[in-house]
Every structure is written in structure tokens, then in C-alpha cells.
Amino acid sequence: MIHILAVDDDAxxxxxxxxxxxxxxxxxxxxxxxxxxxxxxxxERVDLAVVDVMMPGIDxxxxxxxxxxxxxxxxxxxxxxxxxxxxxxxxxxxxxxxxVKPFEAxxxxxxxKAVLRRVHGSDETLTAxxxxxxxxxxxxxxxxxxxxxxxxxxxLLTLLAAHPGQAFSRDQIIERVxxxxxxxxxxxxxxxxxxxxxxxxHSEVEIVTVRGIGYKLEVMQ
Amino acid sequence: xNLYVKFIWFTFTTMLxxxxxxxxxMNVYYDLNLKDANNDKNMxxxxxxxxxxxxxxxxxxxxxxxxxxxxYQFYLTGNGRSEFYGGEYREQSLSDDVISSVLNDEQYxxxxxxxxSAFITGFFANELRNTVxxxxxxxxxxxxxxMRPDIGLLFQELHWLFAGLAGGIILLSFLLMMIVARLLxxxxxxxxxxxxxxxxxxxxxxxKVKRRxxxxxxxxxxxxxxxxxxxxxxxREEFVHNVSHDIQSPLHKIQSTLSLLEKETxxxxxxxxxxxxxxxxxxxxSSLTKQLxxxxxxxxxxxxxxxVEVSTQLTAIIERLRYLFDENGLAVAADLExxxxxxxxxxxxxxxxxxxTNAIKYSHGGxxxxxxxxxxxxxxxxxxKDEGIGMTExxxxxxxxxxxxxxxxxxxxxxxxxxxIVKEIIDLHSGTVRIExxxxxxxxxxxxx
Numbered sequence: 001m002i003h004i005l006a007v008d009d010d011a012x013x014x015x016x017x018x019x020x021x022x023x024x025x026x027x028x029x030x031x032x033x034x035x036x037x038x039x040x041x042x043x044e045r046v047d048l049a050v051v052d053v054m055m056p057g058i059d060x061x062x063x064x065x066x067x068x069x070x071x072x073x074x075x076x077x078x079x080x081x082x083x084x085x086x087x088x089x090x091x092x093x094x095x096x097x098x099x100v101k102p103f104e105a106x107x108x109x110x111x112x113k114a115v116l117r118r119v120h121g122s123d124e125t126l127t128a129x130x131x132x133x134x135x136x137x138x139x140x141x142x143x144x145x146x147x148x149x150x151x152x153x154x155x156l157l158t159l160l161a162a163h164p165g166q167a168f169s170r171d172q173i174i175e176r177v178x179x180x181x182x183x184x185x186x187x188x189x190x191x192x193x194x195x196x197x198x199x200x201x202h203s204e205v206e207i208v209t210v211r212g213i214g215y216k217l218e219v220m221q
Numbered sequence: 222x223n224l225y226v227k228f229i230w231f232t233f234t235t236m237l238x239x240x241x242x243x244x245x246x247m248n249v250y251y252d253l254n255l256k257d258a259n260n261d262k263n264m265x266x267x268x269x270x271x272x273x274x275x276x277x278x279x280x281x282x283x284x285x286x287x288x289x290x291x292x293y294q295f296y297l298t299g300n301g302r303s304e305f306y307g308g309e310y311r312e313q314s315l316s317d318d319v320i321s322s323v324l325n326d327e328q329y330x331x332x333x334x335x336x337x338s339a340f341i342t343g344f345f346a347n348e349l350r351n352t353v354x355x356x357x358x359x360x361x362x363x364x365x366x367x368m369r370p371d372i373g374l375l376f377q378e379l380h381w382l383f384a385g386l387a388g389g390i391i392l393l394s395f396l397l398m399m400i401v402a403r404l405l406x407x408x409x410x411x412x413x414x415x416x417x418x419x420x421x422x423x424x425x426x427x428x429k430v431k432r433r434x435x436x437x438x439x440x441x442x443x444x445x446x447x448x449x450x451x452x453x454x455x456x457r458e459e460f461v462h463n464v465s466h467d468i469q470s471p472l473h474k475i476q477s478t479l480s481l482l483e484k485e486t487x488x489x490x491x492x493x494x495x496x497x498x499x500x501x502x503x504x505x506x507s508s509l510t511k512q513l514x515x516x517x518x519x520x521x522x523x524x525x526x527x528x529v530e531v532s533t534q535l536t537a538i539i540e541r542l543r544y545l546f547d548e549n550g551l552a553v554a555a556d557l558e559x560x561x562x563x564x565x566x567x568x569x570x571x572x573x574x575x576x577x578t579n580a581i582k583y584s585h586g587g588x589x590x591x592x593x594x595x596x597x598x599x600x601x602x603x604x605x606k607d608e609g610i611g612m613t614e615x616x617x618x619x620x621x622x623x624x625x626x627x628x629x630x631x632x633x634x635x636x637x638x639x640x641x642i643v644k645e646i647i648d649l650h651s652g653t654v655r656i657e658x659x660x661x662x663x664x665x666x667x668x669x670x
Contacts (some may be wrong), residue, residue: 100541102507110544148543148553195587199552 002116003027003045007037007063008052008078017050017078020105021112034058038066046073048116050108051095053079064095074115078103114138128161129204129219142203152177153196156189160207160217169214224409228402229395236391251344252337259344260332264353266293267368271357274366281359282306292375296349297357299324299364308371312348315367319354323365329354332369345372408436412443424451467509471502478502512638515571525650529566531601531670532557532594538573539592542581550586560596562670568646575639576605576666583609583664600652606665612658620656 004026008014011032018028029044031037034057037049049067053060064075074096096115099107118136126133132141138154140147149157155177159168168176170186178188193215197207208218270288274281282304285295289307297304298320323329331352335343343351347369354367408430418426424447430440478495481487487495535557539546546553562569580590584607593604612620621644647654650670658664 102511106548107544110547114543146555148539148546148555150547150550150552153550153552191587195550195552198587199589 001027002047003029004112005029005031005037005040005044005046005049007031007034007049007055007060009033009055010052013052013078016105017108020108021050024109024112026112034063037063041067041071046071048073048112048119049075050112051075051077053077068095074119076108076111076115126158126161128164128217131161131200131203131205133158133161142200147199149196149199153192153199156192157196157217160215161205164205164217164219167210167213167216173214224406225402228406229399232394232398232402236394248337248342251342256335256343257333260330260353263332263368263370264328264330264355267353267355267366270368271355271366274357274359277360289371292371294347294352294369294371296352296367297364298367300362302364308347308374310347310349312346312350315349319350320365323354323356323367324363326356329365329367331367347373405436408432408440412440415443415447419447419450422454424448464509464513468506471505475499475502509638512642515568515642516638525564527564527566528561529564529569531560531562531569531603534566534570535573535592535594535603538570538577542574542577545578545581546590549581549584550588551581551584552589553592554589555592557592557594558596560594560601562601562650564650564670565646568649572643572646572668573603573605575643576668579639579666580605580607580609580664583607583611585609601670603668603670604665605668606663608663611660611662611664612656613660617656617658621654 004021006014006017006021006028008017009032014030014032018030021028029040029046031040034055037051038058040046049064051060051063051067055063058066060077060079064077067073067075077095077098078101079098080101096118097111099111117138124135126135130143133154134140135158138148138151140149140154140157156173159173159176170189173189174182174186193207200206204220206218206220208216210216270284274284281297285297285304285306289295292307294308294310295306296310296315297306319329319331329352331350331354332343335346335348335351337343349367352367352369354365357364357366411428411430415426415428418424428440428444430437432440478498482492482495535555539553539555543553577590577592584590588608590608591604591606593602593606595602595604620640622641644654647668647670652668652670654669655667656664657667
């Protein structure tokens with residue numbers, strides 16, 4: 001279970017942030033000030049902090065700096081639009097990412113996932129032909145050209161590229177990429193494979209359909 | 222005290238002060254340079270008079286009376302006599318020491334010795350001690366004879382002439398200053414009235430100030446400013462009208478959808494459909510207000526002198542919008558050369574954000590958005606290319622108009638402000654923005670800075 005500390009002096013924002021994170025399956029710890037956040041950090045295990053910039057007392061930048069120095073855990077800053085120029089400050093304070101308010105729950109969850117992946121994920125790169133998969137930045141390069149592709153496509157491609165030539169069935173793919181509890185059908189896999197194929201058109205790799213089994217990735221000679 | 226009274230008061234005090242200073246300077250000048258010459262001149266005349274008296278021709282008293290009438294004042298004393306001839310002295314005291322020293326054959330240089338005083342000019346002081354004196358022997362008896370020119374008599378008319386001149390100068394200056402002050406203050410009064418009218422949002426108070434001086438320039442600038450304000454207020458009213466309409470219509474749709482939802486006979490799927498509609502309308506209001514916030518920040522942040530790293534900005538925004546790309550199943554190919562331009566970072570940021578969200582909004586799932594940034598010799602080019610639904614030529618032509626939406630039904634999230642904001646910001650940076658588009662082939666937006 002991942003523990004996320006949310007810090008905001010605005011009770012309603014804190015409530016919103018907390019609820020969204022809980023619903024997404026994270027354990028949340030809420031604090032309405034920098035001081036309270038520091039007290040909670042002393043007592044509890046925290047994997048990631050989501051911190052609002054504008055707070056009375058210890059502000060978000062200061063708090064971020066302290067959290068990074070004392071606990072070394074990743075921090076996502078929530079900032080108002082006119083604070084964008086403070087971005088530099090945010091990063092120098094050690095925040096791993098920032099979100100401009102007002103934001104949608106979806107954006108928050110995407111960023112949380114991205115930061116956690118960056119921290120806990122493996123940082124190796126995979127290479128197949130002229131295709132390079134960077135598992136840290138979640139980007140791929142085809143013949144040196146950088147391409148950012150949707151997450152599920154990325155994971156699907158990673159799965160296939162990690163074992164070139166090995167065929168995976170649609171069920172295996174769903175299990176590995178979407179998870180056990182995924183309720184979608186095999187059609188989803190087809191759509192993603194189709195999209196990946198069009199993206200890999202000008203590369204040296206090809207996703208080949210293995211009749212009756214599923215798909216495999218091949219490097220063309 | 223208003224400006225007019227101040228002006229006249231200022232004139233008056235200036236005149237008073239300069240007269241006073243002039244008088245003081247004159248006094249000192251007389252005292253330092255003219256007094257001795259005046260003394261010597263009178264001494265020469267007195268010596269001649271004394272010689273004439275001593276020569277014995279004619280009656281001494283008659284001679285002195287005649288000279289007194291001609292403009293000299295005399296005082297003859299000694300040997301028991303003490304007589305005045307000619308105009309009277311205002312101050313007749315003279316120390317006995319002086320008289321006895323003159324009787325002892327010494328000359329008296331009273332005009333030279335007359336003490337300096339700030340407000341009394343020695344030249345005019347009608348006093349016995351302000352005289353020259355010599356010993357004189359008349360019919361064997363020794364006397365002391367004192368003399369000074371009778372200024373009152375000699376310069377009587379001149380006094381009046383000068384008084385008239387001074388009075389005339391003062392009076393005329395005053396009258397003219399009053400007219401000039403009136404002329405100077407009138408346009409200011411007019412400007413003030415026009416400004417007061419402006420406070421009540423009335424901009425048509427006539428302003429007839431045609432001058433070539435500073436006030437004329439001020440009036441000119443004022444009129445220009447007033448026109449500008451009137452225009453921007455009109456623009457603002459139109460804008461508010463449009464915005465209100467754009468907030469009103471989704472709200473209206475939400476309200477009517479809500480009343481539809483109150484019916485109990487709805488199937489679950491109908492219900493879901495209506496919820497979706499409400500969500501869409503709410504999203505539209507939200508996006509409109511976001512754009513309005515950008516517009517509001519427009520005026521505050523006019524500084525165009527920052528060094529903006531376009532490539533860095535693009536990287537950051539792509540990263541920030543990554544969840545939207547993800548959600549829409551879109552890939553992003555970013556080919557960004559390092560490039561900086563001079564401009565406003567926050568405003569340019571909203572340009573890229575607007576263009577990228579447009580590309581996302583009008584793309585099909587599985588599509589690709591290309592972002593290219595090139596640093597050329599004298600400009601930076603940013604190209605944002607999607608494979609989306611595209612636009613017809615007519616739609617492209619209108620794309621930059623405020624509140625224009627290519628397709629009411631499709632662009633449920635659009636505010637109709639996005640591209641007009643982009644255009645305004647790029648214009649502000651003296652850049653160009655071009656749209657190339659083909660229906661169902663995609664749209665390419667090229668920004669040159």
C-alpha cells in the first residue's frame with residue numbers, strides 16, 4: 001500500500017485531493033499546514049507528498065525543501081497559474097513535479113503515478129533494432145527520434161520488446177498490461193496493437209501476428 | 222486657493238519682493254559708489270558760494286535766499302546767529318562738535334559720513350547732518366555754513382513721474398497677468414471638467430483646446446486617451462456580452478437537462494447520457510473561465526523582454542499534458558531544437574498550451590501529434606501538427622475570430638477564445654501564426670517568432 005501525504009490549508013481542496021487519492025487506492029494522510037505535515041511525517045511512513053504552494057506559515061517551497069532534505073521522498077507541488085514563473089523555485093526546492101491549479105482529478109492521478117514510477121520503477125533501457133525504450137522517462141526512440149506514446153501502448157511494447165521473438169497470447173497481454181481485474185475484452189488489445197504498428201511503421205521492428213496464439217515482436221534484418 | 226488666485230498672488234508677491242530687493246541694492250550702491258561723489262560735488266558748490274559770500278558783493282542774506290529758492294538748503298550758524306535759508310530741514314539736529322570744528326576752519330563732509338541704513342537712502346534724507354559744511358567769514362565774523370540740495374524741490378515733478386510710471390507698471394502688469402492667468406487656467410478647468418465627466422463614464426464632453434504649448438499637448442493626449450478608453454469600454458461591453466452568452470447557454474442546457482433527469486421514467490442509459498451532457502457543459506464553462514483568466518493576465522504582464530526558452534517550455538507543456546495525450550490514445554513526436562526568443566514567458570506558454578490542447582481535442586484515438594521547434598537565423602519556428610479532423614478553408618479563415626467555433630456540436634469543450642488568444646499573443650510578439658488544414662487529414666499550425 002502506498003501512503004500519500006496531502007498538504008493544503010484550503011479544507012475543501014484537501015478534502016477533494018484526499019478523496020480522489022483514496023478512491024484511486026492510495027492510503028492518504030491529510031495535513032492542513034506545514035507544521036502539521038512535519039509532525040505527521042515524523043510519525044508515519046510516507047511514500048509521496050502532494051503540497052500546495054500557497055500556505056500561511058511554512059509555505060510549499062519551504063516544506064518541499066525540508067521534506068526532500070529530511071526524508072528524501074518525492075513531492076508534487078500544487079501551484080496557481082501566476083506562480084508558474086516560480087517553477088524554477090519549485091524545482092530547486094526539490095519538487096519532482098508540479099500541477100497548475102485548477103486541475104482535474106485525472107491529471108493529479110496521472111502525475112502521482114508518473115512520479116511513483118519514476119521513483120520505484122526500473123531505469124533500464126531496452127533496445128530492439130533501432131527502437132530504444134527508456135523505462136525511466138517512459139519515452140521511446142525510433143532511429144533517434146523521440147516519441148511519447150500512451151502508457152498502455154508503452155507497457156505493451158515493453159512487454160513484447162523485452163522478449164523479442166516470443167509470442168504472447170491476448171490473455172497474457174491483458175494480464176500483464178491491464179492487470180487481473182481488467183474487465184475489457186480482447187478487442188482492446190487489437191486496437192492497441194494496431195496503433196503500435198502504425199507508430200512503428202518506419203522502424204526496424206515489427207509486431208507480427210502469430211496465428212492462433214497472439215503477437216510477437218521481431219527485428220527486421 | 223485656486224490656480225487663478227494663486228497666479229495673481231504669485232505675481233503680486235514677486236513684484237513686491239523684487240521692488241524691495243531693488244531698493245536695497247540701490248541703497249547699498251549709493252552708499253558705496255555715489256555718496257562720496259555727491260558729497261564732493263556739493264562741497265565744490267558750497268565753496269564757491271562761500272567765496273562769493275566772503276567777497277562781500279551783495280547782501281549775504283539775499284544771496285542765500287536766492288540760492289535757497291534755486292534749490293539749495295542752507296544753515297548759517299555762529300557768532301550768535303543761527304539762520305535757515307531755502308527749504309526746511311525735516312531733522313534739524315546737528316552736534317555742537319561739528320559746528321565748532323567747522324568754526325575752527327575744518328570742512329564738514331556730512332553727506333559722505335551719513336550712516337548707511339537699509340531702508341533710508343542717504344540721497345533723499347532731508348536732515349541737517351546730511352550736508353556739507355565750510356567755514357565762512359562775513360563782514361569779519363566767523364560762521365559755519367552748511368548746505369545740501371533741496372531734493373524735494375528739485376525732483377518734485379520727477380517724483381510724480383516716477384510714481385506714475387511705477388504705478389502704471391504695477392497696475393498694467395496686474396491686469397495683464399489676470400488675463401494671462403485666465404487664459405492659462407481656462408483649458409485646465411476644461412480638462413478637469415472633462416475628466417470629471419469621464420468618472421461618470423461620459424466621453425463626449427467637448428474639449429476646445431487648441432494650443433501649441435504644454436497644455437495643448439496635454440489636452441491632445443487627454444483626448445486621445447479618452448477616445449482609447451471609450452473604445453476599450455465599448456470593447457469590454459461587447460466582450461462581457463459575449464462571455465455572458467457563452468456562460469449562459471451551457472448553464473441553460475444544464476438546467477434543462479436537470480429537469481429532464483427529474484423524470485422517473487428514464488432508463489439507466491438515458492440517465493447516463495444526460496449526466497454526460499451536464500459534464501460536458503460544465504467542462505465548457507470551466508474551459509471558458511480558464512481562457513478568461515489568461516486574457517485577464519494579458520494586461521498585467523506586458524513585459525516582452527524576457528528570454529524565453531521555447532524548446533524548454535514545449536518540453537514542459539508536453540510533459541504536463543501527457544495525461545491528456547494518454548487519455549486520448551495519442552502519441553507525441555517532439556523534435557525540439559534549442560531555441561530562445563525575447564518575449565513574455567507566461568503568455569507564450571498559453572500559446573503552446575492552447576495549440577496543443579486543440580491538437581488533442583481534434584485528433585482521433587491512435588493518432589500522432591508532432592511538435593517541431595526550429596531555430597533559424599532570424600526567427601524561431603514552432604510547428605504543431607495533428608492528424609485530426611481538420612478544417613475547411615472557410616473555417617480556417619474564421620478560426621482566429623473571438624467566440625468562433627468551427628463546429629458547435631463537436632467542440633463541446635471549446636470556448637471559441639483559444640485561437641483568438643493565440644493570435645493576440647503572437648501579434649503582441651510581432652510574430653505570425655498560420656493554419657494549414659484539410660478536412661479529415663489534419664491541421665498544421667505554424668508559429669514564427
